[in-house]
Amino acid sequence: MAQTRGRALEVFTDRELQCLQEQLSLEELAVKKMRSYEGQVTDPELKKVISSLREQHEGHYNTLMRHLLSQEISP
Numbered sequence: 001m002a003q004t005r006g007r008a009l010e011v012f013t014d015r016e017l018q019c020l021q022e023q024l025s026l027e028e029l030a031v032k033k034m035r036s037y038e039g040q041v042t043d044p045e046l047k048k049v050i051s052s053l054r055e056q057h058e059g060h061y062n063t064l065m066r067h068l069l070s071q072e073i074s075p
Contacts, residue, residue, distance in 0.1 A: 012071050020068055027061040030054075 012020065034054030041047050 012067075017068070017071065020064055024061060024064045024068065027057050027064060030057040031061060 031054055034050050034057060037050045038047055038054065041050065
């Protein structure tokens with residue numbers, strides 16, 4: 001990691017970028033599955049659990065996307 005004005009810049013290797021992209025795809029798939037399951041279940045408690053899982057995976061997806069985008073805009 002390089003330092004610029006007290007802020008660390010993350011520089012990912014090609015392998016790390018590949019792993020981030022793969023994980024991003026897996027999180028996207030998990031979100032799609034949770035949305036599908038939410039539409040299929042009728043039990044309100046189960047729907048609540050599935051909704052919570054979907055939100056967690058959406059958070060993971062967004063975090064990974066921020067990491068990938070930070071790499072793309074770094075010099």
